[in-house]
Amino acid sequence: MTESNPKTISKSKSPKEEDVRIGLYICNCGINIGGVLEMDDMIEFGKTLPNVTLCKKYKFYCSDNGQAEIAKDIKDGLINRVVVAACSPRMHEPTFRRVLKSNGLNPFYFAQANIREHATWVNMYDHEGAQRIAKDHIRMQVAKVRKLKALETIKVKVKPSTLIIGAGIAGMNSALDLADQGFKVYLIEREPTIGGHMAQLDKTFPTMDCSSCILTPKMVDVSRNPNIHIMAYSEVEKVDGYIGNFEVKIKHKAHYIDQLKCTACGACVDSCPVICANDFDLNMGPRKAIYIPFPQAVPGQYTIDIDHCIKCGNCASPSICEPGAIIYDEEDHYSTLKVGTIIVSTGFDQIDPTNLKNYGYGKYENVINGLEMERNLSSTGPNLGKPVCPSNGKPPHSVAWLQCVGSRDNREGYHPYCSRVCCMYAIKQARQYKEKHPEAECYIFYMDIRAFGKGYEEFYESSSHDFGIKYMRxxxxEIYENPDKTLLLRGEDTFLSQPIAINVDLVVLSTGVEARTDATNVATMLGIQQTSDGFFMEAHPKLRPLDSLTAGIFMAGVAQGPKDIPDTVSQAKGAASGAAILMAKGEVEVDPYYAVVYPNLCSGCRSCINLCPYSAITFDESHKVAYINPIMCHGCGTCVASCPSNAIEQNHFSGDQLMTIITDVLGGLY
Amino acid sequence: MEKITPNIIFNISNDISDEIIKDEALRIMKACFQCGTCTGSCPSGRRTAIRTRQIMRKAVLSLDEVLSDEDIWLCSTCYTCYERCPRNIPVTDVIIKLRNLATQRGFIKPAHQKVTQVLADTGHGVPLGITKNSEENQWSKARESYGLSKIPPTTHSHPEAVLEIQKLMQLTNFDKLVKLEFKSINEGKK
Known part of the structure; x- marks a missing residue:
């Protein structure tokens, strides 16, 4: 860790410009750049720039040969600064910095001009325009590199503990993997039980494993692991700090039952007179106001639904609750944790089809959604494994599944993406229904069946071959309700090119998944990004699919994008591995882009202190100057711009460096 | 469907689709994934041969038959498909564009041609049935009961304005497009 001593720092001068010898390397990037730009002209242009000693081109500078060429020029003493004009620095800035470092140059004497994303890709059909813009980008980076200063990376200790937000199948798998490696895991779940959506499913495709049978042993493993601390019925309130040293404030919602005293005997449930809708069963069945979500819930202690509780006192009587665990006036309480890494596995919401008026969900009793059908089929569901029509409680003779409800729909309020699970769960549900009622008619209305996973296509084939499910392309x-509550479906059989009308008893809307309604709050709190569809954004869609753009924060499961259980578990293990790597190393290097106060210029006005969004600035009373903690500083530049004495400078983005860029790109006009 | 011969498939052209997407709002037409929501929603298609999804397919593939077939004229422009299209394609607008193209290429149906002739003659697509004695017209009495003039203040009360409408038709070449005959103008010249 670098602690700057206010006494010794002074505004160092830039190195003399005549000593700067820049190597400018222009990358073809295959045809990405070379196919658009006139490369020989670019080389001629590059040679005219001040301080550029040599200017070369190559197919791929990121390749071994490309790197070797730069390394040789440095070793031969031809150059002492490097500009690579190529792709976005997001991917290869670290690559080229390593080349500088391993050949004895300070890695921060490097700048990358992004002439692919910023010039040739956006001007693919305007070669002259691309040429002009690419030259400007190169001119700017050459200007910047002339002024760059040598910097040292800072090392940060990583605490060997992880916060996992969301204890569904993703969070549980990450937790087990990390705990088994000896790291402390705090597993936060906002519901009273861990398990997530998987606990609500009846069976899983394509193996038809009972979902609870494979999930609940995992839940027990999690609860028994000494390194995992489950915090159920709790939510993250605030996250401060940085990689390796996050400080997390947690809200523990009141159970109104002392979780340590409750023995989960269940006597209170019988005594409770309140019957309300069971949200675990998607309000299709009843439960009491004192409840556990389902029999295998972990932790197994009871919770009072205070919105429905009438505080009659029945459950609190000593004859019912012998341990005296009921506390009607319990309040939410808060705790603070310090962790090194965070995994976000907050899962998904089901798309609400109510606004698709032509399907009549919410209006017609016998139109239900996918998760409701799942509870309808489940042996622990409201109908004990005997699925029925909600209108009459009788098993339907004919059932239709409608695919792509709310997904693959560009209209306002719905989602253009494919939810990836609906095809398979509809096939699975139809097959389950046919297993129970072989005489039934099952139709699946689809546009494309996406049976992409291992064993999925075979499962799809078998569903029509062995079970006689009819696929309607x-x-x-639209759906209309008949007077007897059966449903009239209208559509087109696109293979026949005929409008069709079918009467069925039950319709299941195969609703897709969407980002949690409060995903934006989570993203803001953690400082991570979302893609346009609302799911959390990965650092790189191919090569860093589990990292967020904020160091030390990883993601797993549907929170990152729609996926099925096998993919979710794979991601969970990957995210755990990402977190474990950081914690096993014990320290990480962080780019030194923090701001520095020059104490001889600081007037001690303290105006920067309150402006800092990261609370990184303190006041040094002995010297009467501001001090910026380099680890806590995110390099946002707010203090730099606000300082009335111009006493703060930001590493790698100093006023001098930025002004040189502007002056040069304007051709010295400024 | 029987008109799609191997010959047509091999002679792929973008003629019709290029013409349609000159209107930038219709470019999304190319994203049609043939789900059938339009055909399934079409009230006309339950009674007639119109298959909206096939019209879209033929338009994307630029098959000439989409302009010559009767189908595009069977749409009642109720806009149900437009509302329900999950790709946000303005289906009805595409059909209207196809009708314009069909007309430009001489595929107008005789009945529609007659309507334009009535428009040229009277200034109304659906003119009022005026008998010689306007007192006998039921609609005329109805208008009066609401305090309106007996004959509406359109070309019906100003027959001379028909000439201006015809002039507009000439200036825009609409007359040549649908092969109109301007009786009153020609008579006036004589």
Whole structure:
């Protein structure tokens, strides 16, 4: 860790410009750049720039040969600064910095001009324009590199503990993997039980494993692992700090039952007179106001639904609750944790199809959604494994599944993406229903069946071959309710090119998944990004699919994008591995882009202190100057711009460096 | 469907689709994934031969038959498909564009041609049935009961304005497009 001593720092001068010898390397990037730009002209241009000693081109500078060429020029003493004009620095800045470092140059004497994303890709059909813009980008980076200063990376200790937000199948797998490696895991879940959506499913495709049978042993493993601390019915309130040293404030919602005293005997449930809708069963069945979500819930202690509780006192009587665990006036309480890494596995919400008026969900009793059908089929569900029509409680003779409800829909309020699980769960549900009622008619209205996973296509084939499920190619247009509550479906059989009308008893809307409604709050709190569809954004879609752009924070499961259980578990293990790597190393290097106060210029006005969004600035009373903690500083530049004495400078983005860029790109006009 | 011969498939052209997407709002037409929501929603298609999804397919593939077939004229422009299209394609607008193209290429149906002739003659697509004695017209009495003039203040009360409408038709070449005959103008010249 670098602690700057206010006494010794002075505004160092830039190195003499005549000593700067810049090597400018222009990358073809295959045809990405070379296919658009006139490379010989670029080389001629590069040679005219001040301090550029040599200017070369190559197919791929990121390749071994490309790197070797730069390394040789440095070793031969031809150059002492490097500019690579190529792709975005996001991917290869570290690559080229390593080349500088391993050949004895300070790695921060490097700048990368992004002439691919910023010039040739956006001007693919305007070669002259691309040429002009690429030259400007190169001119700017050459200007910057002339003024750059040598910097040292800072090392940060990583605490060997992880916060996992969301204890579904993703969070649980990450937790077990990390705990088994000896790291402390805090597993936060906002519901009273861990398990997530998987606990609500009846069976899983394509193996038809009972979902609870494979999930609940995992839940027990999690609860028994001494390194995992489950915090159920709790939510993250605030996250401060940085990689290796996050400080997390947690809200523990009141159970109104002392979780340590409750023995989960269940006597209170019988005494409770309140019957309300069971949200675990998607309000299709009843439960009491004192409850556990389902019999295998972990932790197994009870919770009072205070919105429905009438505080009659039945459950609190000593004859019912012998340990005296009921506390009607319990309040939410808060705790603070310090962790080194964070994994976000907050899962998904099901798309609400109510606004698709032509399907009549919420209006017609016998139109239900996918998760409701799952509870309808489940042996622990409201109908004990005997699925029925909600209107009459009788098993339907004919059932239709409608695919792509709310997904693959560009209209306002719905989602253009494919939810990836609905095809398979519809096939699975149809097959389950046919297993129970072989005489039933099952239709699946689809546009494309996406049976992409291992064993999925075979499962799809078997569903029609062995179970006689009828696949109707065409997105259903509209549903009407008949007087007897059966449903009239209208659509087109696109293979026949015929409008069709079918009467069925039950319709299941295969609703897709969407980002949690409060995903934006989570993203803001953690300082991570979302993609346009609302899911959390990975640092690189191919090569860093589990990292967020904020160091030390990883993601797993549907929180990152729609996926099925096998993919979720794979991601969870990957995210755990990402976190474990940081914690096993014990320290990480962080780019030194923090701001520095020059104490001889600081007037001690303290105006920067309150402006800092990261609370990184303190006041040094002995010297009467501001001091910026380099680890806590995120390099946002707010203090630099606000300082009335111009006493703060930001490493790698100093006023001098930025002004040189501007002056040069304007051709010295400024 | 029987008109799609191997010959047509091999002679792929973008003629019609290029013409349609000159209107930038219709470019999304190319994203049609043939889900059938439009055909399934079409009230006309339950009674007639119109298959909206096939019209879109033929338009994307630029098959000439989409302009010559009767189908595009069977749409009642109720806009249900437009509302429900999950790709946000303005289906009805595409069909209207196809009708314009069909007309430009001489595929107008005789009935529609007659309507334009009535428009040229009277200034109304659907003119009022005026008998010689306007007192006998039921609609005329109805208008009066609401305090309106007996004959509406359109070309019906100003027959001379029909000439201006015809002039507009000439200036825009609409007359040549749908092969109109301007009786009153020609008579006036004589």
């Amino acid at each position: 065409g997105r259903l247009a």
